[in-house]
Amino acid sequence: xxxxxxxxxxxxxxxxxxxxxxxxxxxxxxxxxxxxxxxxxxxxxxxxxxxxxxxxxxxxxxxxxxxxxxxxxxxxxxxxxxxxxxxxxxxxxxxxxxxxxxxxxxxxxxxxxxxxxxxxxxxxxxxxxxxxxxxxxxxxxxxxxxxxxxxxxxxxxxxxxxxxxxxxxxxxxxxxxxxxxxxxxxxxxxxxxxxxxxxxxxxxxxxxxxxxxxxxxxxxxxxxxxxxxxxxxxxxxxxxxxxxxxxxxxxxxxxxxxxxxxxxxxxxxxxxxxxxxxxxxxxxxxxxxxxxxxxxxxxxxxxxxxxxxxxxxxxxxxxxxxxxxxxxxxxxxxxxxxxxxxxxxxxxxxxxxxxxxxxxxxxxxxxxxxxxxxxxxxxxxxxxxxxxxxxxxxxxxxxxxxxxxxxxxxxxxxxxxxxxxxxxxxxxxxxxxxxxxxxxxxxxxxxxxxxxxxxxxxxxxxxxxxxxxxxxxxxxxxxxxxxxxxxxxxxxxxxxxxxxxxxxxxxxxxxxxxxxxxxxxxxxxxxxxxxxxxxxxxxxxxxxxxxxxxxxxxxxxxxxxxxxxxxxxxxxxxxxxxxxxxxx
Amino acid sequence: xxxxxxxxxxxxxxxxxxxxxxxxxxxxxxxxxxxxxxxxxxxxxxxxxxxxxxxxxxxxxxxxxxxxxxxxxxxxxxxxxxxxxxxxxxxxxxxxxxxxxxxxxxxxxxxxxxxxxxxxxxxxxxxxxxxxxxxxxxxxxxxxxxxxxxxxxxxxxxxxxxxxxxxxxxxxxxxxxxxxxxxxxxxxxx
Numbered sequence: 121x122x123x124x125x126x127x128x129x130x131x132x133x134x135x136x137x138x139x140x141x142x143x144x145x146x147x148x149x150x151x152x153x154x155x156x157x158x159x160x161x162x163x164x165x166x167x168x169x170x171x172x173x174x175x176x177x178x179x180x181x182x183x184x185x186x187x188x189x190x191x192x193x194x195x196x197x198x199x200x201x202x203x204x205x206x207x208x209x210x211x212x213x214x215x216x217x218x219x220x221x222x223x224x225x226x227x228x229x230x231x232x233x234x235x236x237x238x239x240x241x242x243x244x245x246x247x248x249x250x251x252x253x254x255x256x257x258x259x260x261x262x263x264x265x266x267x268x269x270x271x272x273x274x275x276x277x278x279x280x281x282x283x284x285x286x287x288x289x290x291x292x293x294x295x296x297x298x299x300x301x302x303x304x305x306x307x308x309x310x311x312x313x314x315x316x317x318x319x320x321x322x323x324x325x326x327x328x329x330x331x332x333x334x335x336x337x338x339x340x341x342x343x344x345x346x347x348x349x350x351x352x353x354x355x356x357x358x359x360x361x362x363x364x365x366x367x368x369x370x371x372x373x374x375x376x377x378x379x380x381x382x383x384x385x386x387x388x389x390x391x392x393x394x395x396x397x398x399x400x401x402x403x404x405x406x407x408x409x410x411x412x413x414x415x416x417x418x419x420x421x422x423x424x425x426x427x428x429x430x431x432x433x434x435x436x437x438x439x440x441x442x443x444x445x446x447x448x449x450x451x452x453x454x455x456x457x458x459x460x461x462x463x464x465x466x467x468x469x470x471x472x473x474x475x476x477x478x479x480x481x482x483x484x485x486x487x488x489x490x491x492x493x494x495x496x497x498x499x500x501x502x503x504x505x506x507x508x509x510x511x512x513x514x515x516x517x518x519x520x521x522x523x524x525x526x527x528x529x530x531x532x533x534x535x536x537x538x539x540x541x542x543x544x545x546x547x548x549x550x551x552x553x554x555x556x557x558x559x560x561x562x563x564x565x566x567x568x569x570x571x572x573x574x575x576x577x578x579x580x581x582x583x584x585x586x587x588x589x590x591x592x593x594x595x596x597x598x599x600x601x602x603x604x605x606x607x608x609x610x611x612x613x614x615x616x617x618x619x620x621x622x623x624x625x626x627x628x629x630x631x632x633x634x635x636x637x638x639x640x641x642x643x644x645x646x647x648x649x650x651x652x653x654x655x656x657x658x659x660x661x662x663x664x665x666x667x668x669x670x671x672x673x674x675x676x677x678x679x680x681x682x683x684x685x686x687x688x689x690x691x692x693x694x695x696x697x698x699x700x701x702x703x704x
Numbered sequence: 705x706x707x708x709x710x711x712x713x714x715x716x717x718x719x720x721x722x723x724x725x726x727x728x729x730x731x732x733x734x735x736x737x738x739x740x741x742x743x744x745x746x747x748x749x750x751x752x753x754x755x756x757x758x759x760x761x762x763x764x765x766x767x768x769x770x771x772x773x774x775x776x777x778x779x780x781x782x783x784x785x786x787x788x789x790x791x792x793x794x795x796x797x798x799x800x801x802x803x804x805x806x807x808x809x810x811x812x813x814x815x816x817x818x819x820x821x822x823x824x825x826x827x828x829x830x831x832x833x834x835x836x837x838x839x840x841x842x843x844x845x846x847x848x849x850x851x852x853x854x855x856x857x858x859x860x861x862x863x864x865x866x867x868x869x870x871x872x873x874x875x876x877x878x879x880x881x882x883x884x885x886x887x888x889x890x891x892x893x894x
């Protein structure tokens with residue numbers, strides 16, 4: 121049968137989708153054409169036959185699968201949600217980078233470790249190990265239930281990583297840089313040690329998992345990180361050398377490396393988790409922050425996160441406001457049940473905590489570099505609420521290194537070099553508004569002087585040697601927050617130019633006011649698109665308890681600085697005080 | 705505000721369970737439609753799940769000038785089309801029917817009648833599976849899901865005239881297929 125326009129109308133006539141005029145036309149066509157009536161009947165039969173097909177049912181509820189897969193997509197990137205999504209590198213570049221990482225020996229080692237971890241967790245995870253963890257995802261919709269589940273399932277990896285990190289911290293304290301093989305072997309030894317501990321009767325848990333402070337490690341469990349690809353080393357290698365006397369924690373000195381070791385362990389645990397399969401490309405930035413009790417009660421930190429569209433789940437934010445911020449005193453009991461090294465760490469941490477209100481919280485967020493920088497900038501601008509901030513970038517992550525500039529000590533010790541810097545700049549630019557070339561030259565000269573001063577003060581204050589090329593970027597206790605002009609309104613601007621190390625580099629290379637990685641505002645198109653995790657360790661501290669040594673102790677240690685000098689820093693005058701003396 | 709809009713708002717506010725309710729509400733209907741486009745139950749399940757995941761991830765971009773299920777179907781059909789092009793050729797929907805136990809057995813029906821009815825159903829499904837892809841989507845949305853032309857046009861991003869035309873052609877192709885099938889059955893020796 122030839123297709124006529126009227127035939128098409130017959131089909132639509134069946135569905136009642138014709139206009140009145142078309143219906144009239146079809147009526148006339150049908151009345152005059154028996155073949156059309158036959159066709160209409162055939163089409164009706166076809167329609168009825170298809171519609172009579174029984175329904176095929178799915179037979180399962182997909183909602184759980186959907187939410188889990190969506191969460192995975194959010195975490196791993198390809199399905200990044202549409203909300204604040206800065207420009208991302210082309211997919212080909214991303215794959216090239218992933219491939220490059222995969223073929224490196226480190227990548228192979230981590231992949232093997234990740235696989236083993238995943239298997240161990242899969243075989244032996246149990247509900248009792250699930251603990252609360254604050255995870256805020258910058259993008260909406262957050263779907264946090266799945267995140268919490270996934271994190272709880274892999275929580276135990278952090279324990280072994282913590283032991284490993286403790287060794288790393290000890291090296292830092294002793295000023296020893298272990299070679300990669302030693303580190304690998306040490307990790308393996310720690311792993312075996314933990315396995316041995318797991319074989320012994322486990323101590324009874326002092327607290328139900330849900331009541332434990334987040335930062336405390338769980339009781340020993342058999343799930344362990346797989347050893348890295350390195351020669352096996354004796355178990356003793358993981359122990360502290362007997363000839364090294366352990367420095368007792370002094371009030372104000374805080375044994376900050378121990379707290380850092382715990383935080384690093386948590387971060388390392390996160391990295392292990394990522395290596396285990398979920399997010400493979402997101403190193404953790406650690407941020408210690410001392411917050412006043414008032415600011416803690418008012419939820420100042422949550423407000424800052426919210427202002428950057430880093431969304432905390434309502435329940436968790438409320439939980440913190442409702443008092444989860446307050447540390448459980450029962451945590452001390454757990455300390456007593458921990459094995460030797462971890463116990464010492466926590467004991468030292470407690471020594472530090474005695475200088476605070478004893479309350480702390482850990483908030484893990486995932487955000488873009490722009491959001492992180494803006495968050496840290498806000499923390500820096502509220503010194504009355506956030507008394508001190510210490511930023512610890514993940515090793516080897518270039519985009520995080522610049523964030524060290526947001527580290528600052530408490531106000532008494534934190535004003536250190538800003539005044540001399542400003543005076544030097546003012547001296548170099550007497551007119552106030554020099555031409556760009558003059559400005560660059562003047563700021564470069566001023567910065568050199570300041571850098572020399574910083575280097576000398578760092579050395580005197582026990583921060584250890586700093587590589588010459590990174591003098592300015594080495595963290596300093598007396599260094600205040602800096603904002604860097606990039607010529608954009610609302611984010612610094614040329615008028616408020618204060619040069620730090622990255623900018624000093626930029627000045628040296630002629631890129632004054634140029635965009636440096638990690639310095640762009642959140643809405644910038646030039647910022648790196650990849651998100652990474654940030655672990656905020658918030659400690660509630662009363663301003664009147666915030667002595668200068670205590671504040672300086674949370675300043676980040678330079679990666680290459682011998683940590684033994686940090687211990688000595690407390691006995692030396694605070695860097696800020698030195699700076700003042702230096703400038704008369 | 706409709707129930708769907710309310711659930712969407714709650715999802716965007718962070719209550720992911722609200723989206724789970726949307727999944728429960730639409731997964732059966734969507735699966736029953738998509739399985740005829742995908743050609744087999746396994747692919748259809750994957751497509752439905754992927755469609756919901758994509759919907760969740762892009763929920764903020766959903767404009768409330770269309771019904772949620774229309775938007776969801778659009779995602780699902782796009783997913784199905786790309787899925788069908790990239791995956792194995794569709795196998796018989798008979799397998800899906802067997803897997804899902806979709807057809808309730810009428811106990812008052814004789815065994816031969818049941819067998820015949822099932823066979824007829826499978827022949828119809830096979831005929832649908834043999835339709836051109838462009839016709840199949842329209843026919844399935846109209847006959848299986850009961851969508852109006854406007855909705856079909858919205859889901860498939862087509863003009864209504866094209867929907868009408870494709871539906872007619874699809875029905876004609878089905879008519880031809882089924883006539884041949886049923887005629888062969890009625891021929892002596894079959």
